Structures are given as structure tokens and as C-alpha cells.
Amino acid sequence: MVQQLQLPANVHVSKHPCLQSKLSQLRSASTASKDVKRLIHEISLIIGCEALAQAVVATPGPTDLTPLNFEYTTTTIQPTTISLVPILRSGLGMVEAIETILPHPVPVHHLGLFREPTTLQPVEYYNNLPNHLASDGSTSASRLAIILDPVIATGGTCAAAIQTLREWGTQRIIVLSVLGAVPGVVKAAEEWPEGVEVWLAGIDKELTDRGMLKPGLGDVGDRLFLTIGK
Template sequence: MFIHNISKENSILNTFISEIRNINIQKDSMRFRRNIERIGEILGYEMSKSLNYVNSTVETPLGTCHINLLNNDIVLCSILRAGVPLHNGLLNYFDTAENAFISAYRHHKHNPESFEIVVEYLACPNLENKTLILADPMLATGQSMVATFEALKPFGIPKEVHLISVIGAQKGVDFIENNFDDKTHLWIAAIDDKLNDKGYIVPGLGDAGDLAFGEKLQQ
């Protein structure tokens, strides 16, 4: 797997990462969603450099311009509900992409420290020979990303797969590296060292879905 940790180089991305982590700033749900969206835009821009381009001609009012334009059939899939702001950020740049949505959540059977990933709702176009962008803001254990990809397999075999995350734990990065093809790309804004006993990233930022859309009732 090709791992692109964008935080290794200083950029304005650091500002948005610091704000979604900050316990005071992140309480502003609207700003939290917007920062996730902006991070998605930056990750999408960095990812776009690795895609395919074709030379095209554009007619301007004063003449002809030759320019290389994107030549990928993109399907953008986000994991609900936390993935919605990240999806919007990516869609701002890949505005002609087809879209897929899938729900994947942690189901705690017996105690808070034990869970399984449950996939329920799924809407997806044909993936055959297309570029799949799979977006999930928090890459904790990596199980949600793998479960989602397995659920998408009946829709076709993508030509290439790009995974997009905002913050990941090293354990989750290692897990998906062992469960995705060697040609898969991971684009991530920051990688933290560890998970706590409940499977949350430390230092992380908390529950991205709750911060973006409000706390949910536990099932």
C-alpha cells in the first residue's frame, strides 16, 4: 500500500487539524464540519496529482488553450454519518464524480470494549474499472474501512482504490495495509500513535460523528 501522510510537510492543513482537535474550538459544530470539509479538499487535491490526465483543447474568447484534464471515472463513497462533511469536501473538487453511501457502525454486543462492525444501508453505482475513493474521517481499528470495501465488491472491481482519512491510529493503518491490495493508496492528514481501550484514537479528537451532528442515543 502507498501511504501518503500529508502532515509530514508543513502547510495550512495543520491549522484545520489543530482546530478539529481543540476541545474548545471543536464544540462549534458548524466550524467542525467546515474544517473536515476543508481537510477533504486538501486531501483531494493531493490525491488528484496521482490520477490520469489527457491533453485537451479549450476554446477561449481569444484563442485556443491546450491543457491536461482529469481522465478518471470516479466513484466517491463515504461511510455515514461522520463521512458526510469529508464527502462534501472531496465533492467540491471532484464535482462530476458518481456517489455512493454506506452505513457502518460499531455494535457493542456485551461490553463497551468489544464490538463488531455492522453494515446496513448501501447505495452504490457500478464500480467496474472505475476509480473508487473510499472516505472515512477516523481510521481507528481499520475494521470499518475493510468491512465497507467488502460490502462494495458485488458492484464491480475498481481499476484503482484510494482511501481518504482525516486522522488515523497506527494500528488502523497497519490493519488496512494488511487487508488491501498493494496498489491501494491511503491519503491521510495525521497518524496518531495508539488506541484506547474503547478503540478510540489517542490523542485523536473524540467522536467525529457526534462533533459534527450531535450526540446519538446508544443502541
């Protein structure tokens, strides 16, 4: 089914069977908030491993000693400057999983975006990215920015985040998402085709007239934080 959708080349939908089973559990209205949090974490681990296997490269590092005093060459990853960019609120549920995968701590920069209810257009209300330029005029942006956005619906919010990071100066962007709708995923992927790779656990074909995925999995933020959306 996914192949027949003719998605852009920079969109990757996982075929991992365990991930698909977990996604089906997450879709259920009967899944409790505690289990929603667990499933988001576990799905993020799987999709994050798949994405980062393609996005980073292992390189030799300095030598070190084992407990038996044997010398060995350590391994580092490139690029060395990576940042996580969760989209508030729901992206927070993916942060810990990706931090677990990465071998070293990385900066976490938050972006607050919401869809205006009438137009469904993105509105930015929070942005804690560092200033674009250092005092010497060089860019201070991470070479690789990883957007954490559990659901891509209309794609407007994700596309706006991509544009913000591109203006910041990042050289490459990975978008990690649990579920997306075809129109929104295409919109996000086409925002910067040569610089963005979109990785998803699953994809739905359509949206409701309110811009929700069909069948979807509801509002992830509300399900994570036990709130009721406006």
C-alpha cells in the same frame, strides 16, 4: 515520528504545516460544531489535493475556443470513471471538498457501517452501490473509488468498505481520512495492498479500550451533527 512507525508503503501521512495546524484545532473539545464542519472541509481539501495529484493523470481533450476566439486544447483526467464513497455519517462532511477538487461531477455512493459495541466488528446497515454487473456481464463499477472516512480507529469499518468495493469490481481505491490510529491504518492498508492507497492528515499511535483514538478528536459524526453517540 511518522517515519519511525514503519507504516505500510501504501500509507501516506501529510506533512503540510497548515494541515497540521488545522488538525490541532479540530482536536480541541472547545471547537464548536460549525468550526468542526469547516475544519473537516478544509482538511479534506488539502489531503484530497495531495492524494489526487498522485491518483489521476491529466490528458489532452477536445479543442475549444477562448473568449478571444483562440483555439486551445482542453485537459481531461484519467480515469474517467470515479466515484465517492462516504462512510455514513461522518464521511458526509468530506464529500463537498472532494467534489470541489474534481473537474466534473461524479457519482456518490453511500455505505452505512457501524462498529458493534461489544466486539468492535463492522456491521453494514446501508449500501447503495449499483449492481455489480451490467446486463452484458461487464463490470459497472467505477475504475477509481474514493472512500471518505474521517477517522480510522480499529480499521474494521474501513477494511470492510474496501472489501465491499473490491467485490463490486472497482480497480483502485483511495482512502481519504483526517486521522487514524496505527493499528487500524495498518489493517485497512493491508486489506488490499496492491489496490489501495491510504492518505491521512495525521496519525495517533494507540486506541483506548473502547476503540477510540488516543488522543484522537472524539466522534466526528456526533461533533458534526450535534448528537450524542450510544
